[in-house]
Amino acid sequence: MNRSFIQSALLLALLATTATAYPADAPVAPTPVAAAAAETPAATAAPATAEPTTDAAAPVAAPDTRALDEEIQGIKKDVVDLNRDLFVLEEELLFPANTQVAVFLSMDVGAFFALDTVELRVDDKQVSKYLYTPREAEALLKGGVQRLYLGNLRVGGHELVALFTGKGPNGQDYSRGAQLKFEKSVGAKYLELKISDKQHKQQPEFEIKDWE
Amino acid sequence: MQNRRNSLFLLAAGVAALALPAVAAEYRLTGKSAPDFALRSSAGTNIRLSEHRGEVVLLAFFGSRCDQCGDQLAVLSRMFNTYKSAGLVALAVNVDDDQAKAAKFIAAHQASFPMLLDPEKTVARSYRVDNLPMLLLVDRAGVIRYAYRDFHSRDEAGYLAQTRQLLDE
Numbered sequence: 112m113n114r115s116f117i118q119s120a121l122l123l124a125l126l127a128t129t130a131t132a133y134p135a136d137a138p139v140a141p142t143p144v145a146a147a148a149a150e151t152p153a154a155t156a157a158p159a160t161a162e163p164t165t166d167a168a169a170p171v172a173a174p175d176t177r178a179l180d181e182e183i184q185g186i187k188k189d190v191v192d193l194n195r196d197l198f199v200l201e202e203e204l205l206f207p208a209n210t211q212v213a214v215f216l217s218m219d220v221g222a223f224f225a226l227d228t229v230e231l232r233v234d235d236k237q238v239s240k241y242l243y244t245p246r247e248a249e250a251l252l253k254g255g256v257q258r259l260y261l262g263n264l265r266v267g268g269h270e271l272v273a274l275f276t277g278k279g280p281n282g283q284d285y286s287r288g289a290q291l292k293f294e295k296s297v298g299a300k301y302l303e304l305k306i307s308d309k310q311h312k313q314q315p316e317f318e319i320k321d322w323e
Numbered sequence: 324m325q326n327r328r329n330s331l332f333l334l335a336a337g338v339a340a341l342a343l344p345a346v347a348a349e350y351r352l353t354g355k356s357a358p359d360f361a362l363r364s365s366a367g368t369n370i371r372l373s374e375h376r377g378e379v380v381l382l383a384f385f386g387s388r389c390d391q392c393g394d395q396l397a398v399l400s401r402m403f404n405t406y407k408s409a410g411l412v413a414l415a416v417n418v419d420d421d422q423a424k425a426a427k428f429i430a431a432h433q434a435s436f437p438m439l440l441d442p443e444k445t446v447a448r449s450y451r452v453d454n455l456p457m458l459l460l461v462d463r464a465g466v467i468r469y470a471y472r473d474f475h476s477r478d479e480a481g482y483l484a485q486t487r488q489l490l491d492e
Contacts, residue, residue: 227369242361244369 210263211299218251219307224315227277231260264295273304291319350470357461358449362439365429370437379489380461381413387428389455391474398479400434409490418447462489
């Protein structure tokens with residue numbers, strides 16, 4: 112009885128210790144006081160130390176600064192290159208060419224349709240739902256092409272359904288769907304959702320193109 | 324002996340009681356990139372957070388059943404009107420299930436910034452909203468710098484100081 116009492120007390124103490132220790136692992140934002148304290152010495156110390164040296168060492172420091180700047184630019188370029196290589200490697204690993212399926216979206220004219228959302232379903236399973244801001248819709252109208260979905264599918268027959276919602280010809284809510292049955296073979300598959308205006312019908316047109 | 328055991332127990336319980344509020348006060352996303360989202364506003368336009376990169380964003384979560392939410396929105400509205408020309412953006416996310424109640428609350432608390440609707444709570448979940456009102460201050464690089472998971476009238480001074488600091492960066 113006594114032992115269990117002491118054990119529970121120790122357990123509580125242990126819990127308390129871990130509870131206090133845990134938040135320390137998470138990044139902590141500087142409190143206003145801490146931030147001010149951190150900034151103040153730097154702000155006050157910088158002119159005091161920097162001023163005497165700048166006058167005396169100005170002619171000598173200029174070439175050094177240029178060399179340092181070039182070095183920094185070189186390192187930045189290396190980081191960008193490395194990041195690009197990693198991105199390509201990641202895409203190759205996550206979406207290998209033999210299973211890769213990508214769906215793109217483009218808009219042509221758009222006088223009869225203002226895009227709001229696109230929902231994508233592959234084999235009756237929702238894979239993407241994208242809400243468009245006015246800025247994004249404008250970019251598409253200017254000729255932008257968006258990669259809406261990138262995923263993996265097995266070789267064989269599949270069905271893609273796209274549901275478009277937005278504002279129709281008279282500014283009313285408008286919703287349409289487009290469907291495509293396609294065969295996934297060995298090699299990447301690229302599909303394009305294309306929204307265009309059908310002038311003679313005064314209606315928007317939605318189609319899915321298979322990039323063979 | 325009994326007294327000693329009791330004191331040990333009280334000491335342990337006291338330490339635990341002191342430690343638990345500290346855990347509750349910790350917001351795990353502080354210092355991390357604000358998760359991107361796109362939501363429909365009560366005015367009907369869609370708004371994406373990442374389109375405001377380069378601006379300081381006040382991101383508030385509120386609900387119609389929250390007593391202090393209206394007061395906080397009024398404070399944010401004042402701040403937004405003062406600092407919008409300096410690059411301040413305010414977005415308020417409503418997390419009500421009932422859209423009629425949300426619309427009524429929004430109509431009653433007119434704000435000068437977009438009121439976004441998150442009935443499915445996908446954005447609230449990604450931001451780990453556990454209390455209302457909740458306010459996050461996101462810097463120009465899209466990093467969550469400060470978090471408030473409650474509102475007191477005295478907080479306004481803190482909001483102002485931190486917002487000014489982020490605008491100056």
